[in-house]
Amino acid sequence: xxxxxxxxxxxxxxxxxxxxxxxxxxxxxxxxxxxxxxxxxxxxxxxxxxxxxxxxxxxxxxxxxxxxxxxxxxxxxxxxxxxxxxxxxxxxxxxxxxxxxxxxxxxxxxxxxxxxxxxxxxxxxxxxxxxxxxxxxxxxxxxxxxxxxxxxxxxxxxxxxxxxxxxxxxxxxxxxxxxxxxxxxxxxxxxxxxxxxxxxxxxxxxxx
Amino acid sequence: xxxxxxxxxxxxxxxxxxxxxxxxxxxxxxxxxxxxxxxxxxxxxxxxxxxxxxxxxxxxxxxxxxxxxxxxxxxxxxxxxxxxxxxxxxxxxxxxxxxxxxxxxxxxxxxxxxxxxxxxxx
Numbered sequence: 001x002x003x004x005x006x007x008x009x010x011x012x013x014x015x016x017x018x019x020x021x022x023x024x025x026x027x028x029x030x031x032x033x034x035x036x037x038x039x040x041x042x043x044x045x046x047x048x049x050x051x052x053x054x055x056x057x058x059x060x061x062x063x064x065x066x067x068x069x070x071x072x073x074x075x076x077x078x079x080x081x082x083x084x085x086x087x088x089x090x091x092x093x094x095x096x097x098x099x100x101x102x103x104x105x106x107x108x109x110x111x112x113x114x115x116x117x118x119x120x121x122x123x124x125x126x127x128x129x130x131x132x133x134x135x136x137x138x139x140x141x142x143x144x145x146x147x148x149x150x151x152x153x154x155x156x157x158x159x160x161x162x163x164x165x166x167x168x169x170x171x172x173x174x175x176x177x178x179x180x181x182x183x184x185x186x187x188x189x190x191x192x193x194x195x196x197x198x199x200x201x202x203x204x205x206x207x208x
Numbered sequence: 209x210x211x212x213x214x215x216x217x218x219x220x221x222x223x224x225x226x227x228x229x230x231x232x233x234x235x236x237x238x239x240x241x242x243x244x245x246x247x248x249x250x251x252x253x254x255x256x257x258x259x260x261x262x263x264x265x266x267x268x269x270x271x272x273x274x275x276x277x278x279x280x281x282x283x284x285x286x287x288x289x290x291x292x293x294x295x296x297x298x299x300x301x302x303x304x305x306x307x308x309x310x311x312x313x314x315x316x317x318x319x320x321x322x323x324x325x326x327x328x329x330x
Contacts, residue, residue: 006222013221017316020269020297033301038220038271124296128317199223202230 003043003192010195012041015164015179018124022117023168029116030092030170037167039179046153049161049180053079053145062106063141064114065152068122070133071194072187075153076122077180078114082142084175085110091170107140114138121179129194159184212240213327214260218252218275219245219267219294224316228265228294231318235327249278256282261289263330265314265323268295268302276302279311290330294318 003011016039027034044052053061060082067075080088089102089109097105115138126133141148153161162181169175183191217228225245232243244261246252248270256264264282268275275293282291293306296316306313312329314322 009221010223013223016221016269017296020295020316023297024299027299027301033299036269036297038269199226202223202226 006199007192007195008041010199011162011191012039014125014128014195015039015041015121017128018121019117019164019166019179021124022120025116025120026113026168026170029112032091032170035169040165042163042165044161044163046149046159046161046182049163050145050149052163052165053178053180058144058146061143061145061148062110063148063152064110064118064138065141065148066114066118066122066135066138068133068135070126071129071131072133072183072191074159074184074187075180075182076118076135077148077152077182078110078117078177079145079148079180080110080175080177084177087173088113088170088175091173091175107142111138111140114140117179121181129198131194153180153182160188212242213262214242215244215327216252216255216261216264217243217245218247218249218264218270218278220247220270221267222247224267224294228318228323231320231323235320235323249273249275252278253281253285256286256289261286263290263292263327265292265294265326268293268297276306276311279306280309283309283311290326292326 019039023034023036061079062082062085063077063079065077085106086102089106092109122133122135141151159182164179167176217225219225229243246255250272266275266279279291279293282289292312292314294314294316298313298315303313312326314326
């Protein structure tokens with residue numbers, strides 16, 4: 001499946017706008033500025049996405065996952081290295097939280113952040129493409145990339161993964177993570193149609 | 209704003225520039241507009257060195273120089289040019305910093321009325 005330059009541009013812009021909104025919500029959550037890089041988007045096979053997540057060396061990760069359905073359906077995951085998820089907890093709750101409570105709070109903080117970011121991505125795409133996407137409640141997972149994928153993203157022959165790397169920092173703490181959207185071929189075809197309609201509407205509007 | 213308006217759109221996304229053009233086209237059909245585009249802040253600053261613009265619509269989150277830094281330079285170097293940040297990243301801290309240098313924020317996706325307010329003020 002090869003996406004055109006315009007389709008890549010459109011998907012990147014849709015997700016960029018959505019993640020920017022998530023940054024606003026996160027900033028309100030922590031009461032501090034959240035700085036964010038421009039997201040880098042790739043389309044990968046399941047194996048390549050696994051390799052990108054663990055860099056060839058399985059390490060502990062924390063992920064928040066949601067299933068979504070609509071004109072294009074699939075799975076969405078927000079993934080952080082475990083060490084960064086602890087930074088996230090500190091960034092959200094402040095330094096005063098006792099170390100022994102951090103691990104307990106990590107799952108709750110991750111679920112909240114995952115909810116904000118994943119829902120912002122999904123609802124942002126839905127709004128701009130004028131469609132409706134329903135998502136399940138977020139679930140938190142811990143383990144290596146392979147263990148997390150086994151529980152969330154089953155091997156499907158024709159599925160491709162939209163893999164987005166995003167760096168953001170809160171209170172000067174660098175918290176790089178990944179957003180993983182699994183879409184099957186049918187879902188990608190529907191996403192392309194939705195983008196084509198959106199682009200055509202822009203052209204029509206500009207020509208008037 | 210002048211009847212003949214020179215507007216510069218700065219965004220790394222072609223789609224976003226198309227959306228801005230479409231919104232401008234809807235908005236000011238009776239105004240003679242000369243709209244140019246730049247894919248990053250550095251290119252935009254280069255264009256501004258060589259030709260005057262009445263208004264710049266600048267994305268915030270771009271590779272290279274971010275839109276707020278570029279807007280700050282434009283306010284200093286080209287004080288007659290109106291500049292607005294076009295972004296979904298309307299964090300309080302960013303809004304406050306933009307207000308400090310007199311740069312309004314236009315939320316993405318762009319609404320015609322927000323563009324109109326900005327252009328009428330430019």
